[in-house]
Amino acid sequence: MSIRWKLTMMFIALVFLVMMVTGTFIIMTLRLQEENTQAADLAARAQMIQAVVINATFQSPYFDPDAGRDSLEELLAHSFAGVEMALIPPDTEVFLISGENRATLGATTGNFDTQHMGQVVISALSGQPMFLPPWQSGSSNNDMSWFEYAMPVFFEGSTLPDFVIYVRADAENFTESLLSTTYTIGFSVLIAILMASVLALVFSNSLTQNLLRLNKRIKDFKVGVDSKPIAIGSIKDEIGQLSESFSSMAANLDKTMAAVTNEKNKMEIIMYSMTDGVLAYDEEGVLIHSNYACEELLGIDGIGRMSMSELFKEIGIDFPEGKSIDNVEDSIINLGDKYVNINFNPYKSSGDDIHGVILVLQDITKHMLLDNMRKDFVANVSHEIRTPLTTIKGYAETLLDGAGDSPDLRNEFLSVINNEADRMTAIVRDLLELSRFDYNRLEFDFKSTDLVALVAANVRQHSIAGDKEITFTTASETADVYIDPERINQVLDNIITNSLRYSGDDAKVDVEIRESRLYYMVYITDNGIGIPKEDLRMVFERFYRVDKARSRELGGTGLGLSIAKEIMEAHGGRINASSELDQGTTMMLRFPKDFVTDKNDAALKPTT
Secondary structure (H helix, E strand, O other): OOHHHHHHHHHHHHHHHHHHHHHHHHHHHHHHHHHHHHHHHHHHHHHHHHHHHHHHHHOOOOOOOOOOHHHHHHHHHHHHHOOOHHHOOOOEEEEEEEOOOOOEEEEOOOOOOOOOOOHHHHHHHOOOOEEEOHHHHOOOEOOEOEEEEEEEEOOOOOOOOOEEEEEEEEOHHHHHHHHHHHHHHHHHHHHHHHHHHHHHHHHHHHHHHHHHHHHHHHHOOEOOOEOOOOOOOOOOOHHHHHHHHHHHHHHHHHHHHHHHHHHHHHHHHHHHOOOOEEEEEEOOOOEEEEOHHHHHHHOOOOHHHOOHHHHHHHHOOOOOOOOOHHHOOOEEEEEOOEEEEEEEEEEEOOOOOEEEEEEEEEEOHHHHHHHHHHHHHHHHHHHHHHHHHHHHHHHHHHHHOOHHHOHHHHHHHHHHHHHHHHHHHHHHHHHHHHHHHHOOOOOOOOEEEEHHHHHHHHHHHHHHHOOOEEEEEEOOOOOEEEEOHHHHHHHHHHHHHHHHHOOOOOOEEEEEEEEOOOEEEEEEEEOOOOOOHHHHOOOOOOOOOOOHHHHHHOOOOOOHHHHHHHHHHHOOOEEEEEEEOOOEEEEEEEEEOOEEEOOOOOOEEEOO
């Protein structure tokens, strides 16, 4: 929104606010004055009725103090009927109400049947006189509104009112007058707003006309080409002085901008061509420069609004208050799945005063992951080989100590030694195979193969070899894929063996082939012990076992699924696992229908 319209809206809002406050004050004053007038008038009339009717009745020769209450109320009603109507204005009604049975004893309207139990009457019956204007009581009668007043009357010694004098005056004329006044004030507000709008537009146009011309002239400037002075408005006013200041600035703007642009371009080229993140802070810890790479490395939005201490707190670097920047040591921080190395380089003036620090951020995630993988691999290999070696050494020492004298015991020990040697051989064989995968030295014999026949043969082989139930279903009679059948058979054998191995005596394995537009999928589902959710994403890691003790007891090396994953990826496919603990596991092998190989470099890739 332009300043012209802002000034206009502010002026209109000010006029509207003043008019509304003034009008509200006038209406509230009129209402308050009328309330006070009516309250005094109705109270006076109630007191007059008390003096003329009730007090006069007590002083009457016809009053018998020993007579009953009914006689008293009849006498009061007779006295009330004798009141001169000239004492009561035509727009006012007076009622005499019994405090005992709430009955109307007298009424200037002649209506004795109505039982008046409004808010003011209830208050008077409890002993408190009360006045209410129509906008507070909400009283109405035949579409009329009233000013109401009720006054209790006590006999000597009474704690509760014996009578209530209820007086009300017609408020219709006043409410109509007040409404007319409100309409008049509202109309005046509209007229005032209309006039204020015209005056505000004239005023804002006169104020902003020179500013608009000045703004247009500044936009037309061409740095280094057009530096003519700006002559707008009178030099004595603020706009004229602003015009003169811009004219002076334009004279040297081309030279200054050229120097700044040159330095800026050089800095941006250097900074933004770096793959490392760079953050520069002054001696107060305020950021003075950064490049895009630092935000990408740290993954923090709005890094430009953070001080150095705030950044350190965010990324977990301990930097105590008062510590010199010169003493900060390089750090390696872990941000989720990313590792970042931070180098601190303070920069100083010629007097060796520290003016700030430059932080260089380097992504070392790959190096850390490789180092962790190397450590984990060495630890796992050492552990896997040490276990059978320990067993072999223990049994061999036992034999050397004389256990070999017993043929049965010697054969048992030699059998264990032989089994552990076979296990070590299997581990070494699998390690060598994984090593060939890592260095792309493993050769495949790809050929067009019927996947249905291959899976069926593998299922049949396991069914014959064991006594556990294996079922096989397929969506099509044939499924031609381009694979190395021996390697895929190795994958199937490993997964089905695992399914049978970890499913107990009542094992049931379902093998199913499904087909989509681009893939053939082999699903192998068992009803075994299942895999915990937190272990599911790790089952294809080398040497990873969900139940390590049971895996070693059943003869697993922890490398079978890793080899299966490598083989499937070499075929352009995938292997996935889904499982629920104690509910079973499903392994899915996905084979692309249009997989081909590049025979020149043995790289494997699908055509889509």
